[in-house]
Amino acid sequence: MAEFTMELNDEQKEVRDWLHGFAADVIRPAAAEWDEREETPWPVIQEAAKVGIYSLDFYAQQYFDSTGLGIPMAMEELFWGDAGIALSIVGTGLAAVGVLANGTEEQIGTWIPQMYGDANDVKVAAFCSSEPDAGSDVASMRTRAVYDEAKDEWVLNGTKTWATNGGIANVHVVVAVVDPDLGSKGHASFIVPPGTPGLGQGQKFKKHGIRASHTAEVVLDDVRVPGSCLLGGKEKLDERLARARERARAGGERVKNAAMATFEASRPAVGAMAVGTARAAYEVALDYAVTREQFGRPIIDNQGVAFQLADMRTSIDAARLLVWRASWMAINGKPFTAAEGSMSKLFASETAKKVTAQAIQILGGNGYTREYPVERMHRDAAIYTIFEGTSEIQRLVIARTLAGGVAIR
Ligand SMILES: Cc1cc2nc3c(=O)[nH]c(=O)nc-3n(C[C@H](O)[C@H](O)[C@H](O)COP(=O)(O)OP(=O)(O)OC[C@H]3O[C@@H](n4cnc5c(N)ncnc54)[C@H](O)[C@@H]3O)c2cc1C
Secondary structure: OOOOOOOOOHHHHHHHHHHHHHHHHHHHHHHHHHHHHOOOOHHHHHHHHHHOOOOHHHHHHHHOOOOOOHHHHHHHHHHHHOHHHHHHHHHHHHHHHHHHHHOOHHHHHHHHHHHHEEOOEEOOEEEEOOEOOEOOOHHHOOOEEEEEHHHOEEEEEEEEEEEEOOOOOOEEEEEEEOOHHHHHHHEEEEEEOOOOOOEEEEEEOOOOOOOOOOEEEEEEEEEEEEHHHEOOOHHHHHHHHHHHHHHHHOOOOOOOOHHHHHHHHOHHHHHHHHHHHHHHHHHHHHHHHHHOEEOOEEHHHOHHHHHHHHHHHHHHHHHHHHHHHHHHHHHOOOOOOOOHHHHHHHHHHHHHHHHHHHHHHHOHHHHOOOOOOHHHHHHHHHHHHOOOOOHHHHHHHHHHHHOOOOOOO
16 A cells, blocks of 8 residues: 655656646647637647547556546646646546446457547547436436347437537447346446447537537437447346346345446546636636735735635645545545545535635636636536536435435435
8 A cells, every 4th residue: 555645756746747737838828719619629639649648548547546646636737727628638538437447358458549549530438327317316317228139239229418528429438227127236338339320419518618628418329339339248247237136136235326326436536627727716816916906005915815815725725635535545445434535526626616706706807807717717617516426416425424324315
């Protein structure tokens, strides 16, 4: 087990500074343009691919960093640059993790390279779980996957929504119901390969923030994928379903809601994104407060402004510490007995919303315009309290761990 320390090691500092340089020189200058265009920033993704930031190798290196701080550090720096562009860069990683976590070695080797493409021809991937009637309540999912034994194919039908990179992805990872009686235990994940007939993009959403990240519905109409596209394989699925049916028959373990438990380990990463946005807004506000003069002195000379900045900085540091704790616990296999992953995401995302609003206030009229980046950061920050489990769902998860078996609804 790696020794606990609050300090990044030299290698991590080097990676952090490299990422910060990319965020400052490439991402931040492009942020306003792609926010206005509301389009995927392909040239920026390509730049990231050229320098090695947009690649499985980079993601895997950070993921397997033995201190657990590789991913949170990377997320903080990239999202400090700009949340919408950074999500376009790391969105593929969410789908790739789905394959890494559940796929066979062959599936990992076949599909993950196709998710990223290469620097001359970059591709993206999408993870499609949410549906119009199954957001927080993942167990209500309706997209069905039916096995056609004669052809060894799975047939997928349904509508997915809110999919980051949905419809423009080269590879889609789709979660579908294989046994409706088992709630979320009856779900399985499938690869939908490039160009598969029947998969189409529904509406593309016009969003409040993270507008450089593409979000759309994905419609699956008799989509046929080979048996080899079931992540983990049929044998493993059959065993898992048999165990779940056995438990259900025995009236045992309540079927858990996947949205509440499955994402626990990925939540600190979202917390780190929120820390990046909050830190970015805080820095702009601090800079403004020391240079803007009113009543013959910098506005930071007013305790009312300085105390706001003190609170902003304190909350950001507290959020980062919760994120680092959860990330350290995850890499060291410590169970989240008090939902520490959810705590980090809840606190960091609420902090980002609050700090970005305070930054607008400190910039006064300028803060409210698109001449300055804080209004964009505030719009962007709102997503953190919604995706990968809303703040209410995080509180629910935390409360349940505290209540010792009392069914809190
Ligand atoms: C920009 C964006 C990108 C996304 N990317 C992806 C993606 O790539 N893949 C994917 O699968 N999904 C994605 N999502 C979906 C996201 O995870 C869902 O929006 C989220 O889980 C909430 O679901 P919902 O929108 O249906 O809200 P609902 O579940 O309908 O919630 C509405 C409100 O009710 C509250 N609520 C619901 N249940 C409870 C409860 N039991 N107790 C208290 N309050 C409750 C919620 O907190 C919320 O405030 C994305 C969403 C957005 C906006």
